[in-house]
Amino acid sequence: MNVLISKMMLYLFEASNIEEFFRLPTNYCELPTHLAKGASIHSPAEKSDENNPGLPRIRVLSPDAERNEMNASQYVAVSCLILLIQPLCGLVSAELAESAELTQSAGSAQSAEQHQQAGQPNIIFMMADDQGWGGTSVQMHPDVADSRSKIFRTPNLESLSSEGMRFSQAYAPASVCAPTRLSILNGQSPAANHWTKVASGLRSLRNPKMWPPKQVRRIDPKDVTFAELLQSSGYRTAHYGKWHISGGGPGKHGFDEHDGDIGNEYAERFKDPNPVDIFGMCERAEKFMAESRDAGKPFYIQLSWHALHASSNALKETTEKYRNLRGRQSRFAAITEDLDTGVGRILESVDKLDLRKNTWVIYTSDNGSGSSQVLAGGKGSLWEGGIRVPMIVRGPGVEANSWCHTPVVLSDMYPTFCEWAGIELPEKAVEQVEGGSIVSLLNDPDKGQVTRARKELYFHFPNYQTSDGPHSAIIADEYKLIHFWETGDSRLFNLASDIQEKKDLAAEKKDLVEDLEARLKKYLEDVDAHMAEPNPKYDPNVATQTGQRRGGRGAGGRGMGGRGGQGNGRRGGRRNRRSSQ
Numbered sequence: 294m295n296v297l298i299s300k301m302m303l304y305l306f307e308a309s310n311i312e313e314f315f316r317l318p319t320n321y322c323e324l325p326t327h328l329a330k331g332a333s334i335h336s337p338a339e340k341s342d343e344n345n346p347g348l349p350r351i352r353v354l355s356p357d358a359e360r361n362e363m364n365a366s367q368y369v370a371v372s373c374l375i376l377l378i379q380p381l382c383g384l385v386s387a388e389l390a391e392s393a394e395l396t397q398s399a400g401s402a403q404s405a406e407q408h409q410q411a412g413q414p415n416i417i418f419m420m421a422d423d424q425g426w427g428g429t430s431v432q433m434h435p436d437v438a439d440s441r442s443k444i445f446r447t448p449n450l451e452s453l454s455s456e457g458m459r460f461s462q463a464y465a466p467a468s469v470c471a472p473t474r475l476s477i478l479n480g481q482s483p484a485a486n487h488w489t490k491v492a493s494g495l496r497s498l499r500n501p502k503m504w505p506p507k508q509v510r511r512i513d514p515k516d517v518t519f520a521e522l523l524q525s526s527g528y529r530t531a532h533y534g535k536w537h538i539s540g541g542g543p544g545k546h547g548f549d550e551h552d553g554d555i556g557n558e559y560a561e562r563f564k565d566p567n568p569v570d571i572f573g574m575c576e577r578a579e580k581f582m583a584e585s586r587d588a589g590k591p592f593y594i595q596l597s598w599h600a601l602h603a604s605s606n607a608l609k610e611t612t613e614k615y616r617n618l619r620g621r622q623s624r625f626a627a628i629t630e631d632l633d634t635g636v637g638r639i640l641e642s643v644d645k646l647d648l649r650k651n652t653w654v655i656y657t658s659d660n661g662s663g664s665s666q667v668l669a670g671g672k673g674s675l676w677e678g679g680i681r682v683p684m685i686v687r688g689p690g691v692e693a694n695s696w697c698h699t700p701v702v703l704s705d706m707y708p709t710f711c712e713w714a715g716i717e718l719p720e721k722a723v724e725q726v727e728g729g730s731i732v733s734l735l736n737d738p739d740k741g742q743v744t745r746a747r748k749e750l751y752f753h754f755p756n757y758q759t760s761d762g763p764h765s766a767i768i769a770d771e772y773k774l775i776h777f778w779e780t781g782d783s784r785l786f787n788l789a790s791d792i793q794e795k796k797d798l799a800a801e802k803k804d805l806v807e808d809l810e811a812r813l814k815k816y817l818e819d820v821d822a823h824m825a826e827p828n829p830k831y832d833p834n835v836a837t838q839t840g841q842r843r844g845g846r847g848a849g850g851r852g853m854g855g856r857g858g859q860g861n862g863r864r865g866g867r868r869n870r871r872s873s874q
């Protein structure tokens with residue numbers, strides 16, 4: 294406490310006026326640079342003080358990593374004390390100013406622009422819906438020519454990738470929509486969130502071998518989201534586009550501005566000239582960027598694009614360009630290009646507002662689509678086609694046109710954003726977050742490392758959506774094991790040499806299979822994952838209906854393939870596009 298008071302006193306000596314001081318609890322940006330470096334102020338998990346219910350608890354993490362806490366009443370008391378002695382400050386501040394440190398910070402009041410350059414970085418996180426690994430014209434792996442589409446045109450993403458880093462092995466936490474979105478926001482896996490499929494689909498099942506678990510289907514109000522932490526440390530935060538995880542909508546979970554608690558149906562009414570609200574989202578984002586810059590505040594903007602949903606809403610002009618393609622393919626090509634145009638407008642806004650130097654831009658997708666010419670499986674399956682997604686990052690210090698081949702997962706974004714913002718995760722978030730920061734990879738893609746609570750990546754899909762049935766997967770080093778719960782069988786692949794998951798190594802590496810199966814099962818127990826349970830009334834002589842869609846390979850064989858031609862729209866669970874998956 295004494296340390297905190299002394300730091301506040303020091304701050305007051307340097308503050309140009311008392312109003313600036315009073316912004317301290319809510320606006321870390323107002324701290325002089327030398328105090329602000331590495332410091333954060335937040336009132337995160339514990340929204341109120343245990344001893345004084347209703348009063349927010351304020352935490353100050355000083356640059357030397359000392360954690361200090363006080364509640365709101367203590368803060369007011371300290372503030373009043375400092376107000377009383379403020380007249381003395383003038384007498385002593387001249388003496389203090391002789392020290393090199395204070396001299397350096399004298400006149401530290403920064404203009405908004407200066408702050409943007411020196412303070413916490415801005416973050417723009419863009420996520421497409423159902424855009425597969427090969428669903429853009431950006432090659433996602435240097436050795437895999439077909440990791441890009443030769444039909445779809447995304448020149449703005451090409452430009453972004455030429456200025457940033459491509460992650461060749463980035464994963465969505467889930468192979469379906471909402472579970473991925475929640476996992477990004479709270480940093481926890483879909484298995485631990487007990488939300489692995491958008492809806493259980495129990496009613497459509499007839500005589501299944503296993504009964505899938507029910508789904509939670511909303512963000513838990515107790516979750517600490519990264520958006521709340523950013524907000525508490527001075528960020529302005531906005532979420533535009535598809536939310537899809539209920540729980541009261543973005544405004545209840547850390548976003549100052551948002552489009553509400555909306556899902557797929559929302560965007561369907563937006564047609565030419567604003568297909569699925571792509572350009573509306575761009576306009577709102579640019580306005581938010583400009584306002585934040587003018588206020589001298591860092592911002593976080595999440596653009597959860599509705600595209601590629603409602604692809605028939607693409608601009609007529611763009612659709613015309615692809616009229617030689619067949620049916621769905623022409624629509625997906627058109628909406629993909631429209632989305633890319635939206636990405637270009639966002640990038641233009643960043644430059645127009647002179648924010649590039651201090652702004653991170655991340656582009657990715659919420660799940661695979663099965664539209665890759667290379668990857669097996671698709672949406673709703675844990676083959677690479679269901680979970681490997683495009684990912685490009687541009688930002689301060691990132692080498693242009695660079696690659697990172699270390700596996701990352703989108704739940705890594707939470708600690709990454711917090712590290713960029715200089716936020717130390719509160720205890721509750723440390724327990725909750727399974728991802729690790731990718732900052733060191735961005736600094737050095739070869740030597741950097743991601744530190745997570747567990748070294749391996751885990752995926753859990755105890756549901757029926759494809760011919761795979763309930764299954765789970767673990768990726769450890771270059772190996773990936775997929776376990777199928779209906780049969781108890783596992784498949785093992787070396788992703789480094791077999792990205793297509795063609796050569797099953799399970800028979801020849803039995804020890805490794807045993808080891809990975811044990812790790813997978815232990816993980817699922819540790820996070821209390823909800824499992825599919827055997828159906829005691831299952832009758833092998835009666836037909837089974839699981840409502841399966843394409844996109845898997847099938848637990849027992851390779852018959853399903855799932856490696857459709859680029860963007861042919863027939864693989865990867867494209868049926869039922871109007872469903873809420």
Ligand SMILES: [Ca+2]
Pocket residue numbers: 422423469470659660874
């Ligand atoms: Ca999706």
